[in-house]
Amino acid sequence: MNLVIIRWRIASSGGVESFIFDIADALDQRGVEVTLISEQCDQSATFKGRFIKLPISRGTRSQKYRRFQASVGEAIARNRFGLVQSHERLLTADLYRAGDGVHAAWFDRLKKSRPWWRGVGMNVNTMHNLYRDIELKMARESDMIFVANSTLVARELHDWLDLPAARIRLIENGVDLNYFTPAAPQQRVDARAALGIDSTGPVACYVGSGFERKGAFQLVRALADPSLQDVTAVIAGRDKAERMLIGLAKRLGLSNRLVVTGPLSDVRSVLHAADIFVLPTLYDPMPNAALEALASGLPVVTTADAGIADAIDDTGAGKVTTRDPEALADAMAAVFGDLAIARQAALDLRPRFALSETVAKWLELYGELS
Numbered sequence: 001m002n003l004v005i006i007r008w009r010i011a012s013s014g015g016v017e018s019f020i021f022d023i024a025d026a027l028d029q030r031g032v033e034v035t036l037i038s039e040q041c042d043q044s045a046t047f048k049g050r051f052i053k054l055p056i057s058r059g060t061r062s063q064k065y066r067r068f069q070a071s072v073g074e075a076i077a078r079n080r081f082g083l084v085q086s087h088e089r090l091l092t093a094d095l096y097r098a099g100d101g102v103h104a105a106w107f108d109r110l111k112k113s114r115p116w117w118r119g120v121g122m123n124v125n126t127m128h129n130l131y132r133d134i135e136l137k138m139a140r141e142s143d144m145i146f147v148a149n150s151t152l153v154a155r156e157l158h159d160w161l162d163l164p165a166a167r168i169r170l171i172e173n174g175v176d177l178n179y180f181t182p183a184a185p186q187q188r189v190d191a192r193a194a195l196g197i198d199s200t201g202p203v204a205c206y207v208g209s210g211f212e213r214k215g216a217f218q219l220v221r222a223l224a225d226p227s228l229q230d231v232t233a234v235i236a237g238r239d240k241a242e243r244m245l246i247g248l249a250k251r252l253g254l255s256n257r258l259v260v261t262g263p264l265s266d267v268r269s270v271l272h273a274a275d276i277f278v279l280p281t282l283y284d285p286m287p288n289a290a291l292e293a294l295a296s297g298l299p300v301v302t303t304a305d306a307g308i309a310d311a312i313d314d315t316g317a318g319k320v321t322t323r324d325p326e327a328l329a330d331a332m333a334a335v336f337g338d339l340a341i342a343r344q345a346a347l348d349l350r351p352r353f354a355l356s357e358t359v360a361k362w363l364e365l366y367g368e369l370s
Contacts, residue, residue, distance in 0.1 A: 006037045010042060039055070073092045095369065173353065191270070206234070211242070215328075236267055267289070277299070300318035301319045303322060315348065
């Protein structure tokens with residue numbers, strides 16, 4: 001098998017980046033070389049395979065993306081690839097991993113969450129329209145296979161793009177269960193001390209960039225609810241709105257119960273310090289941060305717009321709620337109230353998202369299509 005993976009730009013961290021490198025490592029161990037096509041890859045020096053660097057596109061964002069698509073087509077035409085896997089919306093692929101979900105579904109959520117006057121501007125946003133148009137063409141003008149990373153995305157591929165079941169595969173994300181493990185008692189004590197938390201009381205954590213989309217502000221507002229007066233929250237991630245978040249906590253009188261760490265190279269210290277994980281997201285097809293929390297034995301409180309929500313709802317490994325701070329506070333209080341039960345449910349759910357299982361399913365799909 002000769003596999004090529006396409007991604008516009010690959011940062012130093014992130015769910016998509018983790019997936020690409022995990023798959024490349026797994027195939028390398030089996031003697032299969034993977035080619036990566038990208039304009040930019042921060043980890044190209046450590047990538048186990050061939051890297052084709054495309055020229056950096058110029059112009060507006062939509063012009064850059066169109067040029068990237070054209071460059072990909074030219075690169076594919078020059079090489080003989082057995083199987084073309086894209087993590088971007090384009091037509092020149094055999095299979096597309098919809099790791100970012102369905103753009104039309106995301107656009108609909110985003111528009112409803114904003115004032116009407118901002119929604120009007122979104123309707124003429126060239127990048128939104130480009131993504132939606134390409135998705136429709138991929139669904140209607142090609143026979144490529146779409147890979148959903150959650151049941152949420154699988155439903156939306158059918159509902160928004162009218163894709164038949166025969167063209168959808170469900171392969172959920174996975175995490176390394178040897179790397180993300182439940183904290184031992186002393187690890188918890190040490191992790192809290194390292195974060196400056198001297199309380200032995202309940203601790204909630206959030207991990208992720210994109211504070212607006214993923215609900216960091218909603219978590220801070222929920223923390224002000226009387227039902228959570230003894231709870232400390234830890235928020236980790238890179239975001240330009242960090243100062244605004246800290247300012248909100250100060251205005252609400254929560255500075256002594258909020259720890260904002262900024263970006264971390266290793267989030268296990270945060271997960272080890274916490275009792276529950278909270279992600280009040282507007283849209284997250286399958287949040288790796290939530291899977292890492294589950295693997296660490298933490299119940300998850302999230303919204304129905306997260307790909308993990310079905311599993312949480314079915315097993316009781318946390319709560320599914322809304323972004324409303326009051327409802328979020330109620331859900332968090334309920335999980336803290338039955339913490340032992342929710343934690344055991346999280347531990348029981350843990351094996352479902354083993355990285356080894358995810359890799360095995362991808363290898364099976366490659367065998368089917370090659």
